[in-house]
Amino acid sequence: MRLSPDQRSALTSLWLAGPATLAMVVFIFLPVAIVAVLSFTDYQFGASSFNWSGLDNYIKLFTSSIGQRAITNTLLYVAIVIPFSVGFGLFVAIGLHQMSTWAPRLSNVMKTVYFLPVAATLVAMSVAWQMVLHPSLGIVNQSLAALGAAPQNWLSDRGLVLYTLAMIGIWQSIGYNMVLFLAGLAAIPSDLYDAAEVDGAGSGWSRFWTVTWPMLGPTTLFVMVVTATNAFRVFETVATMTKGGPAFASDTLVYALYREGFVYFKAGYASAITMVFFVFLLVLTLLQFRVVEKKVHYR
Amino acid sequence: MSRKILGRSVQTLLLSVGAAFILLPFVWMLSLSVKPRDEIFTTDVHFLPSRFEWSNFTFALTETDIPLFLWNGLVMVAGILVFQILFAVPCAYALAQRQFAGRSLVFGLVLGALLVPFHVTAIPIFLGFAQIGLLNTFWALIIPFIPTAFGIFLFRQFFAQLPSDLFDAARVDGMSETSIVWRIAFPLALPAATAFAIFSVTAHWNDLFWPLIATTDPGLATPPRGILYFRDQESGDNVGPLMAAAVITTAPLVIAFLLAQRKFIQGIASGGLKG
Amino acid sequence: MSNILELRDVTRVFGDRTVLDRVSISIRQGSFTTLLGASGCGKSTSLRIMAGLDRPSGGDVLLDGKTVSGLTAYERNVAMVFQSYALYPHLTVAQNIALPLTMRHLSTLGRVPVLGSLVPGASEARRMILAKVGETAEALGLGELLDRKPGQLSGGQKQRVALGRALVRDPSLFLLDEPLSNLDARLRVRMRSEISALHRRTGKAFIYVTHDQTEAMAMADQIVVMIGGKVAQAGAPRELYERPANRDVAAFVGHNAINFLEQGDGIEIGNSVAGLRPEDLSPDTAGTLSARLESAEYLGSEIVLGLRSAKGTEIRAIAPGDYAVPAPGSELRLGFSPRKLHLFDATTGARLETAA
Ligand SMILES: Nc1ncnc2c1ncn2[C@@H]1O[C@H](COP(=O)(O)OP(=O)(O)OP(=O)(O)O)[C@@H](O)[C@H]1O
Ligand SMILES: [Mg+2]
Numbered sequence: 001m002r003l004s005p006d007q008r009s010a011l012t013s014l015w016l017a018g019p020a021t022l023a024m025v026v027f028i029f030l031p032v033a034i035v036a037v038l039s040f041t042d043y044q045f046g047a048s049s050f051n052w053s054g055l056d057n058y059i060k061l062f063t064s065s066i067g068q069r070a071i072t073n074t075l076l077y078v079a080i081v082i083p084f085s086v087g088f089g090l091f092v093a094i095g096l097h098q099m100s101t102w103a104p105r106l107s108n109v110m111k112t113v114y115f116l117p118v119a120a121t122l123v124a125m126s127v128a129w130q131m132v133l134h135p136s137l138g139i140v141n142q143s144l145a146a147l148g149a150a151p152q153n154w155l156s157d158r159g160l161v162l163y164t165l166a167m168i169g170i171w172q173s174i175g176y177n178m179v180l181f182l183a184g185l186a187a188i189p190s191d192l193y194d195a196a197e198v199d200g201a202g203s204g205w206s207r208f209w210t211v212t213w214p215m216l217g218p219t220t221l222f223v224m225v226v227t228a229t230n231a232f233r234v235f236e237t238v239a240t241m242t243k244g245g246p247a248f249a250s251d252t253l254v255y256a257l258y259r260e261g262f263v264y265f266k267a268g269y270a271s272a273i274t275m276v277f278f279v280f281l282l283v284l285t286l287l288q289f290r291v292v293e294k295k296v297h298y299r
Numbered sequence: 300m301s302r303k304i305l306g307r308s309v310q311t312l313l314l315s316v317g318a319a320f321i322l323l324p325f326v327w328m329l330s331l332s333v334k335p336r337d338e339i340f341t342t343d344v345h346f347l348p349s350r351f352e353w354s355n356f357t358f359a360l361t362e363t364d365i366p367l368f369l370w371n372g373l374v375m376v377a378g379i380l381v382f383q384i385l386f387a388v389p390c391a392y393a394l395a396q397r398q399f400a401g402r403s404l405v406f407g408l409v410l411g412a413l414l415v416p417f418h419v420t421a422i423p424i425f426l427g428f429a430q431i432g433l434l435n436t437f438w439a440l441i442i443p444f445i446p447t448a449f450g451i452f453l454f455r456q457f458f459a460q461l462p463s464d465l466f467d468a469a470r471v472d473g474m475s476e477t478s479i480v481w482r483i484a485f486p487l488a489l490p491a492a493t494a495f496a497i498f499s500v501t502a503h504w505n506d507l508f509w510p511l512i513a514t515t516d517p518g519l520a521t522p523p524r525g526i527l528y529f530r531d532q533e534s535g536d537n538v539g540p541l542m543a544a545a546v547i548t549t550a551p552l553v554i555a556f557l558l559a560q561r562k563f564i565q566g567i568a569s570g571g572l573k574g
Numbered sequence: 575m576s577n578i579l580e581l582r583d584v585t586r587v588f589g590d591r592t593v594l595d596r597v598s599i600s601i602r603q604g605s606f607t608t609l610l611g612a613s614g615c616g617k618s619t620s621l622r623i624m625a626g627l628d629r630p631s632g633g634d635v636l637l638d639g640k641t642v643s644g645l646t647a648y649e650r651n652v653a654m655v656f657q658s659y660a661l662y663p664h665l666t667v668a669q670n671i672a673l674p675l676t677m678r679h680l681s682t683l684g685r686v687p688v689l690g691s692l693v694p695g696a697s698e699a700r701r702m703i704l705a706k707v708g709e710t711a712e713a714l715g716l717g718e719l720l721d722r723k724p725g726q727l728s729g730g731q732k733q734r735v736a737l738g739r740a741l742v743r744d745p746s747l748f749l750l751d752e753p754l755s756n757l758d759a760r761l762r763v764r765m766r767s768e769i770s771a772l773h774r775r776t777g778k779a780f781i782y783v784t785h786d787q788t789e790a791m792a793m794a795d796q797i798v799v800m801i802g803g804k805v806a807q808a809g810a811p812r813e814l815y816e817r818p819a820n821r822d823v824a825a826f827v828g829h830n831a832i833n834f835l836e837q838g839d840g841i842e843i844g845n846s847v848a849g850l851r852p853e854d855l856s857p858d859t860a861g862t863l864s865a866r867l868e869s870a871e872y873l874g875s876e877i878v879l880g881l882r883s884a885k886g887t888e889i890r891a892i893a894p895g896d897y898a899v900p901a902p903g904s905e906l907r908l909g910f911s912p913r914k915l916h917l918f919d920a921t922t923g924a925r926l927e928t929a930a
Contacts, residue, residue, distance in 0.1 A: 005629055005644055012476045013399035020390035021405050023446035028412045031420035038422065045426070088317065095314045102307065112560060113318045116325065118567060119556040121505045123523035124545035127530060128328035131538065137339065139327055171321065179568050233416060236507045240527065254418055254508070261422050262512050271422055278419045285414050467627050468660035472739070473648035473677035486664045 032278075038271035045265035057272030069248045070256040070273070073162055074232065074280075077252060080166040081173065081231040086224050088170065089177025094212065096178070097185045111182070115175035122172065126240035129168055130155065155241055158249040165250055168237050173230060177223050184219030188212065225288040232281055253277045328549075332356065332542035339538050355539035356547070364517065365544050368525030369551075371437075375521055376500045378441040383450050383499060384485075384492065391454030392480045396466050409455070412448035418508065425512055439513040440521070444503065450495050457491040458484055497559075497566030501552055522548035576639070578603045578747055578779045579624060584633035586619055593619050595803045596633070601747075601781060601796075606773050608782045608790040610826070611800035617783040620800070621749050624781065626650045637746070648677075650747075653740035657752040659732045661724040667735050668707055668720040674743040675703045710742045730761045737772065748773075748780045754789070766793060787827055791815070799823050817916075821923035824849045824916055830878070833890055836920075839883045840864055846926055849916035852878065852890040857897065858909025865889050867906050870899045881906060 003011070039057055043050035061067035092114055099107040117125065132138050133154040141151035154164045188211065196211050235254040238244060244251035244259060251259075253273060261270030326346065331339055332355050334348040359365050393399065394406055424443050425434070433439045461484070469479045485492070510524040517528050526548060530541055556563045579601040586594040594616045601607050609617045622628040623635060626647040635642055642650055653674075661670050679699040711717050714734045724732055733753060740748055753769070754762045770793055773780045784790055790797050791811045798808040799822075807819040811827075818824035824832050830852040837843055840863040855863070857879070865881035877897055881889045891908050893899070900906065917926040 002644065005646070009397075010399060013393050013397050013402075016389040016393040016397070016476060016480065017399070017402075017405055020386040020446060020451060021408060023386055024408055024412050024448065027424065027443055027446050028415050028420055028448070029408070031423035032415055034423035034426075035419060045429070092314065092317060095310050099307075099310065099314070103311075106311075110314055110318055112557065113321055115556070115560075115564060116553065117321060119501060119552050119563060120325075121523055121545075121549045121552065123505070123507050124526055124549045125324055125328075127526055127541065127545050128324040131331055131542065132324050132327045137538070139323070171324075174317075174321070176567070179564050183568070233418065235418075236505075236523070239507060239511065257418065257421075258508065258511070262425070267422055267426070274419050274422060278416070281416055282414060462658050462660065464656040464658045464660040465662070467622070467625075467647075468654065468656060468739075469662075469673075470627060471625060471647045471652065471654045472674040474673075483662060483664075 035271045035274050035278075038268055039275045041268045041271075043268040043271075045261075045267050050268065053268065057269045058276070060269065061272055061276060066248050066251065067256075067273075070251045070253050071276070073248075073250065074234070074252045077162060077166050077169065077234055078228055078231040080163065081169045082224055082227050084166075084170045085173045085177055085227050085231075086220065088174045089223065090181050090216070090220065092174060093178045093181030093185060094208070097182060111178070114178050117172045118175045122236040123240050125172075126168070126237045129237075130241050133164065156246050158246055161242055161246065161250045165234070165237055165242070169231055169234060172237075173227055176230075177227060180223050180226070181216065181219060184216050185212070188215045222288070225284060229281060229284050229288065232277070232284065253280075328542050328545055331538055332546045334539060336539060352539065355543040358537075358540040359543040359547060363529055363540065363544065364520070364525060365522075365529070365547055367518065368520050368522045369548070371519060371525070372504055372521045372548075374437060375440045376503045378437065379444045379503050380496055380499050382441060382445045383447045384495075386445055387447050387450035388454055388485050388488070389477070389480050391451045392458050392484045394451070394455045395458035396461075396463055396484075397476075406455075409448045409451050412446070413452060415448075417443070421509065421512055428513065435514050435516045435519060437519065440510060440519070443509065443513075444499075447499070450499070453491055453495055454488055457488045461487060493562055494566040497563055501567060504552060576603055577601060577636075578638060579781070580634075580636040580639075581620070581624065582634040582636065584620070584623060584630040584635065586616070586623065586628070587631045593803050594623070594630070597800070597803070597805050599798055599805060599808065601779050604777050604779055605796055606770070606780045606782065606794050607796040607798060608784055608794040609798050609800060610784060610787060610790040612826075613785055615800045616803045617785075617800055618751055621654075621751050621781065621783055624747075625652050625654050625749050627654075651743075651745050652747045652749055653743065653745035655733075655736045655740050655748070655750040655753045657755055659724070659736045659756075661732060661735055661739075663724050666721050666723055667711070667716060667727070667738075670724065670735055671710055671716075671738045671742050672703050672707045674739060675706060678743065679703060706742055710738045713741070714738050729757050730765065733757065733765060737769070741772070741776070746778065748776075748778055750780065750782045752783050752785070755784075755786075762789075769793070788829065791827070797827075799826055801826075817925070818849070819925050821847065821849065821918045824918070829853075830890065830892070832916075833888075835883070835887060835889070836885070838885045839887050839889075841915075843917060845920055847918045847920050847923075849918060850910055850914065852892045854914035855889070855891040855908050855910045857891065857893050857906055859907055861907040861909030863889075863908040863910070864905055865908060867900060867902050867904050869902065879906070881908075 040052060040054060041050040042053045042056070061071070092110075096107045096111055096114075099110070133140055135141060135151065135153055135156070138154075140154065144151050152160060155161055192211050192215065193207065196207055199210075233254055234252050235258070238250055238252055238255045239258070242250040244255050254277060257270050257273040257277060260266045260273060330346050330348065333351045333353065334355075335350065335352040338348050390405070394402060394409070420443070428434045428439050433442070465483065466479055469483050474482065504521070505523060506521075507523040507527075510519075510521045514520065514524070517525070520528055526541075526544055529544055577600045579599075581597055581599045583596045583598055584594055585592065585596055597616070597620060599607075599609075599620070609620060611617050619628065623630050626635075626642065626645055626649070629643065637645075637650055647654075662673065665673070679702065680696060707720075708717075711720055714737060716731070716734055716738060719727065719731060719735075724735065727735065733756075736753070740750075750769070754765050757765060766789060769780075769782075782790075782793065794811060796808060797811055797814055799806045799814065801822050806826075807814060807823045814823060814827045818827060821834070825834075828851055833850045833852060833855065835841060835843070835848040835850060837845065839848075841848060863883075865883045867879060867881055869880035871878040871880075873895075875895045877893045877895060877899060879891045879893055879899075881891060883889055889908075918924065919926055
C-alpha cells in the first residue's frame with residue numbers, strides 16, 4: 001500500500017523526533033512524576049510494597065535536626081559561595097581584561113590558570129585538597145606551624161568544615177565566572193570608555209563605576225544565578241572529603257538524598273529530599289531564564 | 300606615569316596571589332606524586348622533592364586498576380556522546396526545519412526537560428534499572444544521559460539559523476530526510492557539535508554522582524569512582540601513588556583543555572545556558 | 575504542443591491565510607514561463623508546489639498529463655534553483671554538482687568513501703558522474719573552480735554552480751526562484767542571456783520566478799502575472815503589454831508606470847478609468863489633453879515629463895530627447911492615439927473592451 005505524502009511526512013518526522021522525545025519522557029518526565037509520588041510514601045528500595053504516608057517525609061525533613069541541617073548547610077554554602085565566587089570572578093576578569101592591553105601573554109596564561117579547576121576532575125582535585133589540608137602532612141598546616149600559628153582540622157572540625165568546602169567551591173567556580181565576565185567585558189563598546197574620558201570619568205574607579213559596572217549589571221545577575229544553581233548541587237567534594245560529616249556538619253541536600261536513598265535505601269524519604277532540592281532549583285532556574293531574557297533585552 | 304606602573308604592579312601582584320591559590324592543589328598534587336615516601340610523611344614544607352620518585356606513577360599504572368578506570372571512563376563518555384548525538388541531532392533538525400503535528404509540544408518538552416537536573420531523576424531510574432537488572436553494566440552508566448535536552452536545544456538553535464532553501468535543495472536532489480540530517484545538517488553543525496562534545500565529555504568524565512549509584516562493581520568504575528576505591532583501599536598509607544592516580548585521571552581533560560583552550564572555554568561556557 | 579505541467583485550481587492555505595487562491599497555470603513543453611508578481615503574492619509558494627516541496631490544500635498538479643500529488647520532489651525529476659543559491663557550504667563545487675547524480679546512481683553503500691569502490695558497478699558509476707560533472711562545469715565556465723568551497727566563490731560563480739547542479743541531472747523541468755536577485759545589475763543582464771541560452775540548448779521548459787517585469791519581458795514567452803495569490807493574467811509579453819486584463823496588470827507591466835486618468839482629466843470616458851502609458855503620451859500642440867508641467871527628467875534619448883491635470887491627477891509623458899522643455903508651470907497640450915487607450919471598470923478594475 002502506498003502512503004499519502006502527508007502520512008509519509010508525518011512518519012518521517014516521527015522517525016526523526018520520536019526516539020529523542022520518547023527517551024525524554026521515559027528518562028526525565030516519568031522519573032519526575034515517580035519521584036513526586038514516592039515522596040508521599042514510605043517506600044524502601046527492595047520492598048515489595050509501600051504505604052502512603054502523606055506529608056510525613058516532608059515533615060521529617062523540615063523538623064528533624066538532620067534534615068534541617070542539610071537544608072541550612074546547603075543554603076549557607078550557597079550564600080558563601082555566591083558573593084565570593086562572583087566577586088573574585090569579576091575582579092579577576094577586570095584585572096585580566098586590562099592586563100591584556102599591556103601584557104597579553106601573561107593575561108592569557110593567568111586566564112588558563114584560573115580556568116584550570118573547571119576542566120579538572122573535581123573528585124581527583126578533592127583528593128588533592130584533602131592532602132593540602134591534611135592535619136599534619138598538609139601544606140596549609142605546615143605553613144601555619146612554620147609561622148607559629150595554630151594548625152586547624154580543616155575537614156574534621158565541625159565549626160570549620162562547611163567553610164572549607166565553600167572555599168573549595170569558590171576555588172572551583174572562579175574561573176567559570178571569570179570567563180562569563182570576560183565575555184561581558186568584551187561586549188562593552190570601547191567608545192563608551194572614550195565618552196567617559198571626555199566626560200572626565202577616565203581613570204580607574206570612576207571608569208569602573210560609570211561604564212563597566214552598569215554595563216556588566218545584567219551579566220552579573222546571570223553569573224550569580226548560574227553560580228547559585230551550581231552551588232546548590234554540591235556533591236562531589238562532600239562525597240569525597242567529608243561524607244557529610246563530622247556529625248552531619250557538612251551534610252547537604254544532594255548528599256543527603258544520596259545517603260538516604262542509596263546507602264540507607266529509604267526511597268520515600270530520599271524522594272522528598274529530591275523534591276525539595278528540585279523546587280529550590282526550579283525557582284533559581286526560572287529566575288535564570290528571566291535574567292537571560294533581560295540580558296537579551298538589555299543589548 | 301609612576302602611578303600607572305604602581306597600579307599595574309599591585310594589580311599583577313593580586314592576580315598572581317589569586318593564581319597561586321588556584322594552583323595550590325595542582326602543585327601539591329604534582330609534588331606529592333613525585334615525592335619519595337619519607338618526604339611525604341614529614342612535617343617540613345617542601346614543594347620540590349629531593350629526588351623525583353617516578354615509582355608512584357609506575358605503581359599507579361601497573362599495580363592498581365587505574366588504567367582500567369581510565370578505559371571505563373573512555374568507553375562511558377564515548378558511549379554517552381555517540382548516543383546523545385544519534386538521538387539529539389535528528390530531533391533538533393525536525394524541530395528546526397520540519398512542520399509536524401506536535402512540534403511545539405516536543406519543543407515544550409525540551410524546554411521543560413532543561414529545568415530538570417539529573418539528580419532529580421536518579422531514584423526512579425535506579426529503581427527501574429534494578430527492576431530489569433541493568434545496574435552494574437555499562438548501559439546503566441550510559442542510557443540515562445541519552446536524552447539530552449541541552450543538546451537538542453543547542454542543535455535546534457543552530458539548525459534554525461540555516462536557510463531552509465538548503466534543505467529543499469537537498470530534497471530536490473533526491474536525499475532522504477535521514478541522509479539530509481547526517482550528510483548536510485550535521486556536518487554544518489560541527490562547531491556546535493564540538494562545543495557540545497566538550498561539554499558532555501567533561502561533565503560525564505568528572506561525574507561521581509551517578510557512577511556511585513549505578514555501579515558497585517569496581518571493574519566498572521569510572522576514574523572519579525575508581526580514585527575513591529583506590530583511596531579507601533589504601534587507608535591513607537599510599538599517598539604517593541594516590542596522588543599519581545589523581546594526576547593521571549585529571550591529565551586527559553587538562554591536557555585537552557591546554558591544547559584547545561578557546562574551544563574548551565566556549566564549550567563549557569555554553570553549558571551556562573543549561574540549568 | 576502538449577503541456578508538460580499544469581496547475582488546476584491550486585489553493586494553498588496557511589493557517590487562516592489563503593496564500594494561493596484557485597491558481598491555474600499551464601506550461602507548454604519547452605516554453606519559458608515567468609511568474610511575475612509583487613513580493614508576497616505567492617510566487618515561491620506556487621513554485622514549491624510545482625516542485626513537490628509543498629502540497630496544495632486543494633486542486634491538482636499534473637506533470638505530463640498525470641497527477642503527481644503523491645510524488646516527492648525527487649520523484650518528479652524537476653530541477654530547482656534557489657534565490658539564495660542553496661549550495662552545500664561544506665562540499666566542494668564538484669561535490670555540489672555531483673550530489674544529485676550520486677544520490678541517483680550510487681547505492682547507500684556505494685557512497686561510502688573507500689568501501690564504496692568495492693561495490694559492484696560503483697566505480698563505473700563514479701566515472702560516469704565525474705565525466706558529467708566535468709562536462710557541466712566546462713559548459714558553465716566553472717572548470718577552474720571545481721575544488722573550491724562555495725564560501726570562496728563570487729555571487730555570479732555561486733549562481734553558476736547552482737545552475738550546474740540543476741543541469742547535470744537532465745530534469746524534465748527547470749524551476750528557478752528569483753535566481754538573479756542577489757546579483758548586481760550588470761551581472762544580472764549577463765546571466766539573463768546565459769539562462770536564455772541554456773533554455774534554448776536544453777529545450778526543456780523553464781519556469782522562472784521574478785518580481786522584475788523587465789526580466790520577465792526580456793526572457794519569457796509566457797508571463798503569468800500573480801496578484802494577491804491569484805493569477806491576474808497569463809499570456810505572451812506583448813499581449814500583456816497591449817491588452818492588460820485589468821488595472822493591476824497594467825500597472826505592473828511596462829517599463830514606465832502607466833497613467834490612470836478619470837473623467838474630468840480632459841477626456842470623455844464616463845464612469846471608467848483610462849490607462850495611458852507615458853510612452854504613448856507626448857507633447858502635441860493639437861493634443862486633446864492639457865496639464866501643467868511640474869518636472870522634467872532628461873534621459874538622453876528621451877525626456878520624462880511630470881505633469882498635473884487640472885483635477886490634480888499626476889500624469890507622466892515622454893518627449894523625444896531633442897524636445898525643448900518649456901518652463902515649469904506652463905500649460906502643455908498632450909496627444910495620444912485612441913488605440914493606445916486602455917479602459918477599465920472603475921469598481922472592478924477589469925478591462926472594458928472598446929467598440930473600436
Ligand atoms: N510556511 C508558511 N507559513 C505561513 N505563511 C507562509 C509560509 N510560506 C509562505 N507564507 C506566506 O505566503 C505568502 C506568499 O509567500 P511566497 O513566498 O510565495 O511569496 P513570494 O511571491 O515568493 O514573495 P517574494 O517575492 O518576497 O519571494 C507570504 O505572505 C508569506 O508570508
Ligand atoms: Mg519568493
